[in-house]
Structure formats: structure tokens, C-alpha cells
Amino acid sequence: MSIYAIYFSPTGGTEKIVTFIAEQFGVYQSIDLCEKTSDLTNDFSEEDLCIIGVPSFGGRVPAIALERIKALSGNNATAILITVYGNRAYEDTLIELEDTLIEKNFTCQAAIAAIAEHSIMHQFATGRPDQNDLTELASFAQKIKEKTNNTVKTDFPPVHVPGDRPYREYGTIPLIPGASHTCGSCGLCAAKCPSGAIPSDNPTQTDKDKCISCMRCISVCPTHSRKLNPLMLAAASQKLKKACSGRKENELFFINKTIKTPAIFILLKIK
Numbered sequence: 001m002s003i004y005a006i007y008f009s010p011t012g013g014t015e016k017i018v019t020f021i022a023e024q025f026g027v028y029q030s031i032d033l034c035e036k037t038s039d040l041t042n043d044f045s046e047e048d049l050c051i052i053g054v055p056s057f058g059g060r061v062p063a064i065a066l067e068r069i070k071a072l073s074g075n076n077a078t079a080i081l082i083t084v085y086g087n088r089a090y091e092d093t094l095i096e097l098e099d100t101l102i103e104k105n106f107t108c109q110a111a112i113a114a115i116a117e118h119s120i121m122h123q124f125a126t127g128r129p130d131q132n133d134l135t136e137l138a139s140f141a142q143k144i145k146e147k148t149n150n151t152v153k154t155d156f157p158p159v160h161v162p163g164d165r166p167y168r169e170y171g172t173i174p175l176i177p178g179a180s181h182t183c184g185s186c187g188l189c190a191a192k193c194p195s196g197a198i199p200s201d202n203p204t205q206t207d208k209d210k211c212i213s214c215m216r217c218i219s220v221c222p223t224h225s226r227k228l229n230p231l232m233l234a235a236a237s238q239k240l241k242k243a244c245s246g247r248k249e250n251e252l253f254f255i256n257k258t259i260k261t262p263a264i265f266i267l268l269k270i271k
Contacts, residue, residue, distance in 0.1 A: 001047040003028040006072075008054045008065035010034055010194065010216035013116030014084040017129055017137065018053035021082065021112070024141035025049060033068045034194045034216065040068060044077035050106065052097070053082035055119070058171045059091025062212060064194050066100060074106030080144060081111040081161070086118030087125035087244045094253075095163025108158040110144045110254040112137070119215045120173060120228070121237045124244040133250060140252045147254050161253050172213045173236055175228050179204040183225040189217035 005022035009015035009032070022028040028051075032038050044050060054065045061069075061083075079101050083093040090113050098108050114137065118124040129137065179189075183204050190198040197210035198217060206217075218226045 001049060002045075004031060004042070004044070004048065004050045005029070006031040006033065006050055006052045006069075008033040008062060008068070008194075009084075010055070010214035011119040011219040013086075013119060013129075014053045014055050014082070017084050017112075017114045017116060018051050018082055020129075020134060020137060021080065021141050022051045024138055025051075025145070033065055034192070036194070036196075038068075040071040042072070044073065044075050044106075046076040048077040049080070050074070050077050051080045051082065052101065052106075053084060054093065054097060055116075056083050056085040056090040056093040057212070057214075058173070059089060059093060059168050060170045061093055061096045061100070062172075062214070063170060064212060066096070069097075069100055070104065072104055072106075074101065074104045076105055076107055078148070079106040079108045081108055081159075082114060083112075084114050084116045086121070087115055087128075087246075087248050088118075088240060089243070092163040092165075092167040094161040095165065096167050098158060098161055099165075102158055109148055110252070111159050111161045112140055112253070113251040115248050115250060118244065119219075120175060120213070121233070121240065121244070123237070124240070125248075136250050140250070143252065144254060159253050175213050175232055175236060176206055176208050176211050177213075177215065177218050177226045177228055178206060180225045180227055182223050184223060186222065188220055188222065189226060192216055192220045 003025050005019045005028045007015050007018040054061050081097050083090045094111055101108055115125050115128050117126055117128050185203050187203050190200040190203045195210045195212050197207045
């Protein structure tokens with residue numbers, strides 16, 4: 001069996017959680033869906049375990065992440081689904097991810113909704129995942145192990161996750177980073193931008209039609225020269241303050257494999 005940590009993580013929060021979960025199962029290989037050069041032609045096998053994580057962008061799977069996930073072929077590999085969100089809500093992200101993975105022939109046996117520091121408004125869920133989160137996530141991994149050991153995949157339907165069909169309308173926060181006068185045109189942001197919104201020959205510019213507001217360019221800039229308009233950021237922060245306040249809990253979804261007919265779905269919220 002091979003273990004894969006597969007993630008779309010522009011600012012690192014989703015990667016941290018996905019790789020932490022993967023570590024609980026053993027030595028793993030990483031597939032970074034943000035990298036345009038990532039090899040997505042892996043031939044997974046039925047014995048493989050894939051921990052697949054995406055951030056929630058406006059309650060949906062980021063469109064570019066979805067496009068790259070659709071390039072994968074599951075071949076009945078077991079999948080643990082993870083969505084990571086910045087303490088607001090994840091709405092239809094998990095159900096959209098599950099639908100896509102089933103279409104690509106993955107066997108979805110468990111799912112996790114986890115919290116990470118907001119990638120744009122860092123005052124929300126600051127420092128998360130923290131040690132309490134990691135302890136909780138480790139316990140989630142142990143529960144998944146206990147439920148999936150010695151289990152025949154065909155005995156159970158995919159894990160039941162929250163969300164609606166049709167999915168909510170896709171949209172992101174319309175905040176477009178720009179380069180300040182300190183930009184040295186090193187081109188790292190252009191090379192790392194998952195949507196190709198920053199031209200390599202003029203990295204001080206941003207194509208607003210291509211930008212998905214993922215903040216990867218801000219995250220990777222070595223001189224901290226890429227920034228958001230502070231007035232627009234303050235307005236967006238005020239708008240989301242109520243929804244993002246308070247500590248949200250991580251959630252685990254899996255199938256109770258001791259009961260076969262009818263299948264019973266369990267939602268665990270460990271506080």
C-alpha cells in the first residue's frame with residue numbers, strides 16, 4: 001500500500017493539515033495541486049490510501065483545484081476527504097469534493113472538516129491548527145484506522161457529508177493582491193501562481209480575470225511586496241466579523257461499519 005497526501009494549499013494551511021493526517025498512517029508521498037508541474041498521472045491502486053484536501057473558497061472547491069483533481073484516476077483507491085476553512089463555513093465543499101472523487105473512481109470512506117487561520121483575514125482562527133487541533137486530528141485519524149481496518153470496501157456506500165445539490169454559486173472574495181514599490185521582479189509569485197494570473201515578464205502586474213484571490217503570491221513573496229488594498233481588506237473583514245468569530249470545531253464524518261443494513265452515518269464533533 002502507498003499513502004498519498006494530495007492537496008491544493010495556496011498559503012500552506014491545507015497542506016499542514018493534510019500532511020499531518022497522512023503522517024498518522026505512515027510514510028507518504030505528496031502531490032501539490034498548486035504546482036503546475038505536478039505529475040497527475042499517478043496510477044493509484046485499490047490498496048492505496050489518498051488523503052485529499054482542499055480549502056473552501058466561498059463554500060466550494062476552488063475551480064482550479066477541481067480541474068486538477070479531475071485529472072486523477074482513483075482505480076478504487078481509498079480516499080479520506082479534507083476541507084479546510086478559515087472559521088466561517090464550508091457549505092458545499094465536501095459534497096462537491098466527494099462527488100468529484102467518486103466520479104474519478106475513488107472509494108470515499110471518511111471525511112474531515114478542519115479549521116486553519118484565515119488566508120486573507122489573519123485575525124480569524126489565528127494560529128490554527130493549534131496544538132489542540134492537532135491532538136484532535138490525530139484522534140480522528142485513529143478512529144478512521146479503527147473503522148477501516150479489515151473492512152471490505154464494497155460493503156459500504158461512500159461516507160455521507162453535509163452539503164447541497166445543486167451546489168451554491170461559485171464565488172471568491174474579490175480582493176486582488178498588487179505589487180508595491182519594493183517589488184524586485186524576482187518572478188517567484190508568477191512561477192507559483194496556480195492560476196497563471198501574474199505574467200512572468202512583468203510580475204508587478206496581476207490579471208484580475210484570472211486571479212482567484214488565493215493569496216499564494218503574498219505567501220511566497222520574499223520581500224513582502226505583494227499586498228491587498230488595506231481599505232478593501234478592512235471592509236471585507238468587518239463584513240465577515242460576525243460569521244468568523246468564535247472558535248469553530250473540527251468535524252469527522254465516517255460510516256459505522258458495524259451496521260450494514262441500513263447504513264448508518266455518524267458525525268463526530270469532538271470538543
